[in-house]
Amino acid sequence: MSADPTMGELFAVLLARDFREEDRSLQVGANLPMARAAAVMASVTSRPDLRVILGMGVNNLSGGRPAPPVYPFLFDPRSMVGEAVMVQERVFDDVARPDVFFVGGLQLDRRGNLNLFGIPDGEGGWKLRGPGGVALATMSTNCAGYYIIMPRHDARVFVEKVALITALGDRTERERLGLPGGGPRFVLSPLGVFDFDESGDMQVRSLHAGVSADQVREATGFELGFFNDPPTTEAPSDEELTLLRERVDVERTLA
Numbered sequence: 001m002s003a004d005p006t007m008g009e010l011f012a013v014l015l016a017r018d019f020r021e022e023d024r025s026l027q028v029g030a031n032l033p034m035a036r037a038a039a040v041m042a043s044v045t046s047r048p049d050l051r052v053i054l055g056m057g058v059n060n061l062s063g064g065r066p067a068p069p070v071y072p073f074l075f076d077p078r079s080m081v082g083e084a085v086m087v088q089e090r091v092f093d094d095v096a097r098p099d100v101f102f103v104g105g106l107q108l109d110r111r112g113n114l115n116l117f118g119i120p121d122g123e124g125g126w127k128l129r130g131p132g133g134v135a136l137a138t139m140s141t142n143c144a145g146y147y148i149i150m151p152r153h154d155a156r157v158f159v160e161k162v163a164l165i166t167a168l169g170d171r172t173e174r175e176r177l178g179l180p181g182g183g184p185r186f187v188l189s190p191l192g193v194f195d196f197d198e199s200g201d202m203q204v205r206s207l208h209a210g211v212s213a214d215q216v217r218e219a220t221g222f223e224l225g226f227f228n229d230p231p232t233t234e235a236p237s238d239e240e241l242t243l244l245r246e247r248v249d250v251e252r253t254l255a
Contacts, residue, residue, distance in 0.1 A: 012034040012041065022099070041244060098137075102148075105157075110202050111171075143182070154219050193206045204224055
């Protein structure tokens with residue numbers, strides 16, 4: 001029996017399971033090693049035709065090529081491997097329309113809107129300055145679907161309304177504006193998996209083992225949609241963890 005999965009390993013497995021048959025290219029955003037691991041897991045198992053864009057390298061692992069290692073940061077020089085290299089002045093054009101993208105945020109609201117800009121102080125400055133939204137608006141607008149990865153779950157992060165919108169997830173607003181992409185597919189947090197109901201409000205898909213509905217309610221700054229008896233998130237299998245640890249995340253970045 002494999003050791004219990006870490007949160008990063010759980011996230012990687014849940015993402016890898018959810019990729020769709022029509023997904024052909026995956027763009028991994030900055031500093032999301034669990035998303036990188038998920039992309040590589042899918043590429044070396046069920047989806048050998050995936051085009052995985054990691055940093056400045058474009059990897060397709062069909063034909064048995066070795067998996068690129070998982071490192072904490074997107075632009076770790078050790079990750080600059082691939083069968084193609086993007087030229088800097090073309091990089092945003094090349095990745096503007098991936099099928100799948102991954103993103104985190106400083107704030108996330110009930111409609112799926114993300115804030116990576118920062119928290120204004122009300123006087124023209126910042127209480128907290130975020131990393132900004134380089135290319136995020138373009139990719140979240142155009143990609144077929146994206147996954148939101150939130151490393152924290154509390155009422156300061158899961159808020160009724162974000163202070164600023166870096167990625168527009170609100171289904172109603174996306175339709176009104178005629179945005180071409182599919183919007184957010186689901187949200188991962190340390191407490192559970194969340195998606196959106198028919199009206200576009202966030203709801204619980206599953207709760208991680210040991211997490212209660214009351215715990216999630218207390219940690220969320222808005223009213224979440226709940227099933228009467230939320231299912232427990234399916235844990236990674238021994239086979240999934242072995243693949244992840246022995247072939248994909250050999251440096252144990254997610255440990």
